[in-house]
Amino acid sequence: MAVTDMGRGVADAPPKVALLNNPRVRGAIYQVLLAVVLVYLVYAGIGNMLGNMERAGISTGFGFLDNTAGFAISQSLIDYDQGVSTYGRVFVVGLLNTLIVAVIGIFFATIIGFLVGVARLSNNWIVNRLATAYVEFFRNIPLLLHIFIWYFGVLRLLPQARDSFDFGFLGLLNNRGYFAPKPIWGEGAMLILYALIAAIAIAWGISRWAHKRQMETGQIFPAFWTGLGLIIGLPLLAFLVMGAPLSWDIPVAGGFRPSGGMTVIPEFLALLVALTTYTAAFIAEIVRAGILGVSKGQSEAAHALGLRQGQNLRLVIIPQALRIIIPPLTSQYLNLTKNSSLAVAIAYPDLVSVFQGTTLNQTGLAPQIVAITMLTYLTISLLTSAFMNWYNNRVALVER
Amino acid sequence: MTKTVLTGVLGAAVLALGASTASAATLDDVKAKGFVQCGVSQGLPGFSNPDADGEWSGMDVDLCRGIAAAIFGDATAVKFTPLSAKERFTALQSGEVDVLSRNTTWTMSRDTQLGLNFAGVNYYDGQGFMIRTDMNINSALELSGASICTNTGTTTELNVADYFRANNMEYELVAFEKADEVVAAYDAGRCDVYTTDQSGLYAQRLKLTDPGAHKVLPEIISKEPLGPVVRQGDDQWFNIIKWVHNATLNAEELGVTMDNVEEMKESDNPAIRRLLGTEGEFGTDIGLDNDWAAKAIAAIGNYGEIFDRNVGPDTELAIGRGVNALWSQGGLQYAPPIR
Numbered sequence: 120m121a122v123t124d125m126g127r128g129v130a131d132a133p134p135k136v137a138l139l140n141n142p143r144v145r146g147a148i149y150q151v152l153l154a155v156v157l158v159y160l161v162y163a164g165i166g167n168m169l170g171n172m173e174r175a176g177i178s179t180g181f182g183f184l185d186n187t188a189g190f191a192i193s194q195s196l197i198d199y200d201q202g203v204s205t206y207g208r209v210f211v212v213g214l215l216n217t218l219i220v221a222v223i224g225i226f227f228a229t230i231i232g233f234l235v236g237v238a239r240l241s242n243n244w245i246v247n248r249l250a251t252a253y254v255e256f257f258r259n260i261p262l263l264l265h266i267f268i269w270y271f272g273v274l275r276l277l278p279q280a281r282d283s284f285d286f287g288f289l290g291l292l293n294n295r296g297y298f299a300p301k302p303i304w305g306e307g308a309m310l311i312l313y314a315l316i317a318a319i320a321i322a323w324g325i326s327r328w329a330h331k332r333q334m335e336t337g338q339i340f341p342a343f344w345t346g347l348g349l350i351i352g353l354p355l356l357a358f359l360v361m362g363a364p365l366s367w368d369i370p371v372a373g374g375f376r377p378s379g380g381m382t383v384i385p386e387f388l389a390l391l392v393a394l395t396t397y398t399a400a401f402i403a404e405i406v407r408a409g410i411l412g413v414s415k416g417q418s419e420a421a422h423a424l425g426l427r428q429g430q431n432l433r434l435v436i437i438p439q440a441l442r443i444i445i446p447p448l449t450s451q452y453l454n455l456t457k458n459s460s461l462a463v464a465i466a467y468p469d470l471v472s473v474f475q476g477t478t479l480n481q482t483g484l485a486p487q488i489v490a491i492t493m494l495t496y497l498t499i500s501l502l503t504s505a506f507m508n509w510y511n512n513r514v515a516l517v518e519r
Numbered sequence: 520m521t522k523t524v525l526t527g528v529l530g531a532a533v534l535a536l537g538a539s540t541a542s543a544a545t546l547d548d549v550k551a552k553g554f555v556q557c558g559v560s561q562g563l564p565g566f567s568n569p570d571a572d573g574e575w576s577g578m579d580v581d582l583c584r585g586i587a588a589a590i591f592g593d594a595t596a597v598k599f600t601p602l603s604a605k606e607r608f609t610a611l612q613s614g615e616v617d618v619l620s621r622n623t624t625w626t627m628s629r630d631t632q633l634g635l636n637f638a639g640v641n642y643y644d645g646q647g648f649m650i651r652t653d654m655n656i657n658s659a660l661e662l663s664g665a666s667i668c669t670n671t672g673t674t675t676e677l678n679v680a681d682y683f684r685a686n687n688m689e690y691e692l693v694a695f696e697k698a699d700e701v702v703a704a705y706d707a708g709r710c711d712v713y714t715t716d717q718s719g720l721y722a723q724r725l726k727l728t729d730p731g732a733h734k735v736l737p738e739i740i741s742k743e744p745l746g747p748v749v750r751q752g753d754d755q756w757f758n759i760i761k762w763v764h765n766a767t768l769n770a771e772e773l774g775v776t777m778d779n780v781e782e783m784k785e786s787d788n789p790a791i792r793r794l795l796g797t798e799g800e801f802g803t804d805i806g807l808d809n810d811w812a813a814k815a816i817a818a819i820g821n822y823g824e825i826f827d828r829n830v831g832p833d834t835e836l837a838i839g840r841g842v843n844a845l846w847s848q849g850g851l852q853y854a855p856p857i858r
């Protein structure tokens with residue numbers, strides 16, 4: 120041991136050279152120089168900007184966030200009162216509107232994308248062709264056009280508020296949006312929520328236990344179905360026990376637009392459908408590539424072990440395909456989120472529209488507002504990437 | 520991590536901002552490049568609107584042509600930059616345009632917080648509402664609960680909020696970035712009401728599928744003094760814009776028109792002689808030739824001519840002079856004298 124160590128030490132000892140020619144020292148010097156130059160550029164840049172703004176008489180600082188915003192916003196997930204709420208609140212309203220369309224969009228785009236991707240590999244000629252047609256149609260037309268088609272095209276087909284489509288209990292549909300029944304929770308409704316949380320926790324525990332037992336003994340426990348049963352059953356039980364504490368506020372037609380219920384504005388629907396269908400086309404291709412990327416021998420081996428086709432897909436193909444799918448899938452999620460800023464074209468009140476749009480114009484403080492908006496998108500994107508990277512590491516092949 | 524990113528972003532913004540605001544002598548820049556860069560709308564008939572050949576026309580456009588004529592003696596020495604309501608102030612602040620002449624309302628915050636100056640009012644307007652005739656609504660006070668389409672980045676957005684709040688009415692605001700999308704959405708029935716400056720309503724109504732099926736309600740809910748805007752900190756340039764506009768008003772008052780401007784130079788009236796540069800050194804003081812106003816009027820005419828040609832009763836917009844008549848005829852248009 121000692122001998123080899125010594126031997127290696129001697130062989131690797133760097134030849135005596137001037138400190139400046141030492142690659143490591145040199146590298147460090149370059150790094151420091153680069154950092155100094157960068158810091159100086161940024162510092163000078165900010166100084167220059169502040170100076171310019173001051174000279175041009177443009178206010179600096181972020182105090183405007185506490186000023187009252189005088190405009191209305193057509194969709195808000197939190198309380199927003201025009202003429203009372205501040206620009207800071209406008210930012211939050213816009214951010215939530217961006218996030219909700221992004222999250223729901225990602226959810227549906229993933230489902231549609233997986234279905235279409237698998238369908239493209241189907242041996243059934245019609246299914247296969249339909250899936251191909253879907254992909255080619257949706258990914259070859261610019262997204263903005265999709266949004267306009269869904270918004271202006273579909274909007275024109277919907278009836279005026281006076282002659283809405285009436286779905287009875289399910290609400291009303293007209294060119295002002297979809298007016299859905301709104302659930303009104305009565306006393307004891309919290310228990311249902313607790314029951315749901317408890318059910319999820321138990322289901323998770325069972326699945327861990329089942330996995331462990333299967334590893335140890337090879338016995339299979341139907342953890343998925345038990346979990347699903349729990350997650351539906353427990354809250355349902357709580358609901359019944361509490362005496363069904365739920366009533367519905369059903370929208371009624373009348374006036375300029377129906378009153379009561381919840382409104383889903385057409386801008387949201389158009390944007391959601393456009394983002395989802397467009398992104399799903401890309402996801403489908405990624406899924407197809409991922410599945411094709413798993414070598415055929417894997418399936419053959421699985422069949423040889425006696426796995427059924429479903430088990431083969433679920434236990435052998437998909438886990439391996441996921442490793443290929445996740446990184447490009449992450450890009451698609453980021454794209455969808457960022458593309459949601461096209462909302463501004465159809466008056467959906469997302470972050471860019473209400474904050475970088477309306478707020479910027481009412482205050483005129485472009486540098487601050489653009490910086491905040493960019494930073495926000497950057498943060499959302501970095502968080503999404505971080506989450507997906509974490510997930511990717513989890514599904515990465517564990518070699519045993 | 521986020522820190523570095525923030526500074527990066529700011530740094531980038533700076534580089535964009537840094538280059539432009541520095542120069543103060545806009546007139547020198549304009550003379551050096553040989554034309555005036557003028558920010559206008561993306562298409563608002565009567566104010567700034569490109570025709571099929573890309574030729575711009577309208578009151579706001581004429582003001583820019585007048586400025587070019589006053590400087591170069593050539594009304595075509597001007598280039599137009601179409602700007603949305605949202606982009607306009609940034610474009611002016613960053614030096615992308617020399618003057619913004621785009622149905623822009625003079626408000627205190629725009630005047631005092633944005634580093635800008637309003638050089639006058641070339642159209643006194645007010646905000647109105649347009650609605651389908653078959654809705655059988657005759658007053659804005661019947662609009663509670665209505666959906667309202669408008670442009671983002673305008674005073675319109677704020678006025679409508681004030682008005683509905685003051686009258687205890689509810690409404691849904693649907694705000695688009697581009698005026699054409701507002702028109703399309705209103706036309707598609709997304710909104711009951713289209714609100715903007717009244718002049719804008721008359722102009723945009725021409726773009727609807729069936730203009731006859733829409734009417735403008737009588738209420739005017741705001742003051743919208745529209746006028747040209749320049750950057751703060753360059754008084755000479757500010758003066759030029761201000762006085763080209765004033766010259767068109769003085770010309771109307773004094774009976775100087777596009778056609779008679781040459782003869783009028785020989786007039787006995789000292790006010791006319793000063794206006795047209797036959798007497799006095801008024802041009803020199805703003806860095807121009809003494810016949811600066813004569814050149815502008817020869818190119819675009821006096822205020823009355825500009826009004827009638829672009830939005831007046833004989834045009835498609837058919838707007839009467841109303842408050843935009845000269846003060847001597849019961850209107851608000853009033854220019855300080857040239858002396």
Ligand SMILES: N[C@@H](CCC(=O)N[C@@H](CS)C(=O)NCC(=O)O)C(=O)O
Pocket residue numbers: 560561562563602603604622623624670672673674675697698699715716719720723743745
């Ligand atoms: N005067 C108002 C509104 C100006 C405005 O943007 N009006 C719209 C609607 S009339 C417009 O000019 N549209 C034409 C365009 O955007 O090209 C303001 O200065 O904020």
